[in-house]
Amino acid sequence: MYNLNWFSQIGLQHYLLLSSALFICGMAGVLLRKNAIVILMSIELMLNAVNISFVAFSHYQSKLEGQIMVFFVMTIAAAEAAVGLAIMVSIFKRFREVNIRFFERLKG
């Protein structure tokens, strides 16, 4: 497997590598960053990393279910972004900042 082919021919593994790299970047952003907008973006990154792996599997196994799944994920991502951004706007209105620690104020 470790031959020149691995570099010249793009296969499933490459997509999966890319997908995990993106996923790890996104997870790092979610876990480490304090800015809520960045966290939202990171979540988006993680979802898209998953999407890549869905599409890759779907392509290499010649099944369509994975691609259908991707549409669902995108829909949910859009919905989540809308709700998340709305919360963030109201947080910003109140604190003039969108630091994640302000979300603690949502506790009952």
Next chain:
Amino acid sequence: MNHPLLIAVLILAPLIGFLINGLRYQKNSANLSGILATSAAVLSFFVSVILVSEIFSLPQESRKIVVQFFEWIHVDSFRVNFGFLLDPLNSIMILIITGVGSLIHLFSIGYMSHDHGAAKYFAYLNLFLFNMLILVLADNLLVMFVGWEGVGLCSYLLIGFWFKDSQKAAAGMKAFVTNRVGDAAFLLGIFILFLTFGTVQFSDLVAMAPSVAEVSWWGPITLGTLFLFVGATGKSAQIPLYVWLPDAMAGPTPVSALIHAATMVTAGVYMIIRLNPLFLAAPNTMAVIAVIGVLTAVVAACIGLLQNDIKKILAYSTVSQLGYMFLACGVGAFGAALFHLMTHAFFKALMFLGSGSVIHAMHEEQDVRKMGGLKKYLPITHATFFIGWLAIIGMPPFAGFFSKDEILGMSFQSPYGNAAFWALGVFGAILTAFYMTRLMALTFWGKARFSDKLHPHESPWTMTLPLCVLAFLSAVGGWIGIPHVIGELLPGHPENFLEKFLEHSILPILDLPKAMPTMEYLLMGTSVLLAALSAYFAYTMYLLKPEWPKKLADKFRPLHELVSNKFYVDEIYESSLIQPLIQLSKNIWLYVDVNLIDKTTYVVSDLTKGCGGFVRILQNGNAQTYATYISIGIVLILSILLMR
């Protein structure tokens, strides 16, 4: 007559008096509370007179009233009724308790008239009567124990009545703690008897007492009765637990008369008489009782010789007289013990009340060296005290003569006794005559040694009336127990009434040698003569030749020191028992409690705290941290799954 009702009234009247005075102790004045308490006591006295006449009206064999109020304890086969029993034995006791008690209540009205806490005082006094009646009327050991503890409590409260004086409070504490030692032994005695016989009922215990004496020292009856006797030494101030009684004189004087002379301290004697068949079955116990009794009689009388506090002299005299009662019990003459208990209650209560009257007149001065010549100022007190003096030194025909000579005679004649007991008893009687005469001489006779500013005056009638009644009883009280040899000489040949009355309550001494009249006359004559000589000697020494006491003291310096310091018994107890106990407790506290138990718990708590502190950092309420944990967890689980 309705017996349960009568007994309930007898017992509850003082309790109600206690409740009324006790609940209103800040409002009731000294006079009001005194009258209330006295009427409660007098009511009890009337009821006991009625009850005793009931007892008399019954035929001789069945003179017994038993009243069961309710079932108190019922555990498996162990049943205890809250029951009371009245028979000739304790009918004498209840007459003494309520009769002398009423007189002392009356006396207290005058004595306590200037005291602010009078209502509280009378409340305690009534509570004492209530507990004492429970003690003597109980029909089983457990109910008796209730009264036994109750009188101890009242004694403590009344000794420490003026508790603002820390010395008096300490005297109360001493009495209580010393009694506790005895009470623990008393409880052990009850346990042993219960284990042996399976009952605590007096009637059953007495019925089950074996007719064959137990020879072994370790037999259950010997052990049980010995423990009961140790309990009695606590309550009745015998060697080795007598030390509390002289200190108990810190209480008001009528209390000394009622509790520490006439009634409570005789509880131990009463308990032994009540269980006499059981004690007779244990000759070893009897021997111990007789030896302790006669030793106490002599030792306490010795200490009494050189005391200077009028109440302390009487206190040691009480200890000594109680010793005689135990001697009588020990030689099997239970009737004589009860007889002496009764006459002693009369004359010792009289003398304590008399000393109260003296102290009252002298404005709280108790040192006999600072009195003298009071005969002129306190004629009634002197006259009554004089009768008490004749009674206690055993001059015929006063009360003490009959009872003391019965004891001495029995200690000689009884198969349990011997000549040594008799000789020591007579020696005690000689000492008694000496110190009582010294007390009379220093207090009432001779020249006045107090300052001119003091004007002693005779006490009010509430105080002199009880003195007169008690003096009358001290004079004639002995006539109910006239021995046969004297009765034969007197016109009408009076019978020994007491002996007949107690016939069915007390077991007679088996194989008692037939007393020979000459022998009895000889014994009586010797003791009376020696006592009279001793009294005359004391009279000479303290009145006619006042320089003699000092000369004698100089001549026997070490002995004088030893006796006037009460044989250093308190100091010995302090250094050999109390201090080691305190040290032991301190060490246990330091090494076991502080260093072992406390430190262990500290280590455990620190451990928990440390763990908690560590875990607390993890749970910080930050969603991001939690997400990190989740991710780490997932990674770990996945890696484990993949590694497999």
